[in-house]
Amino acid sequence: MIEPMSTTANAISPSSAAPTSSSLPEDELREGAQGPEVQRLQTVLVRLKYLTTRADGDFGPKTTAALQAFQSDWRLTPDGVYGPGTRAALLKALVPVYKPKVVSRPSPNHEPRRGTDIDVILLHHTASNRASVDLATLRKGSGPNRVSAHYLVAPGGTLYQLVQDSRAAWHAGVSSLYGETKPSVNLRSIGIELTNDGSGTTPFTEEQYRVLERLVPYLARTYRVPKQNILGHRDVAPGRKTDPADNFDWARVRRAVDAVL
Incomplete structure (x- = not known):
């Protein structure tokens, strides 16, 4: 992202509110999983603009690809599996920077x-x-x-x-x-x-x-x-x-x- 010269503050702010640990599931998730925990994960991926479809609670190929893209950007193993390391990185990604x-x-x-x-x-x-x-x-x-x-x-x-x-x-x-x-x-x-x-x-x-x-x-x-x-x-x-x-x-x-x- 190229940042133009400016005299005003710029922000990259995926969320105007500080994230909490309840924003994300605690347990490991991978392709094939379904339910509200998957939907919570998808909601965060949508907020961070890695997932462009709606959060439907179905961990399919699109959610896997979105998670792999995030993991790659954050220098994690891009295995598409949601675990503790990915959770910690997602929480940091939700912190707005200005x-x-x-x-x-x-x-x-x-x-x-x-x-x-x-x-x-x-x-x-x-x-x-x-x-x-x-x-x-x-x-x-x-x-x-x-x-x-x-x-x-x-x-x-x-x-x-x-x-x-x-x-x-x-x-x-x-x-x-x-x-x-x-x-x-x-x-x-x-x-x-x-x-x-x-x-x-x-x-x-x-x-x-x-x-x-x-x-x-x-x-x-x-x-x-x-x-x-x-x-x-x-x-x-x-x-x-x-x-x-x-x-x-x-x-x-x-x-x-x-x-x-």
Whole structure:
């Protein structure tokens, strides 16, 4: 799903109400099963737009195919059998995720993704404590060392979008993902810069964390980014980069992601 640049909050919300454990059956179900428990499962698959027929309580080939599609998207074994792992994933899929409000500040520094899917979210610090300086750097349109990122999170919590998600920003430099250099990290990633000097003593702000707790889960769900691919710049450029700094609280971000993935 390509997300256009916007100045308003966007949402992917299969349900306006938080799911409960009673939304889904407890017991294993598979093709051939019938009854109200199957209907409850089908109702959830309809809400998530995996099943396009009505919830009739008959676990037939269409329900199997819908469940397999969901399992594949959530990196589960696509066996079409409803069990504990699929139930847990369905409950997380029902949790709505929202894109925080963004302020558009377009950067000229980007390129086509050339058909590469987004499967990495990369966090950085800017090595500055002033968002105005960071915006100028990320939007500089001339010179040999032009850089950019998709998002910049200012200390006060303002979220700037500089490059559309559909385009590749220039934020990773010489890098690799678990040793792989092709496709490049830039082509396959979303880059998020945090205004922070990177000293390890300047705290990342509460406002920045609150933005990340919404933005990262939203991006991870939208583009089906594996949790192990939510990384820092240091992870794809070891020995060359150290961001985000050691005092960055990864646990907060990972808890937010774990709630929806």
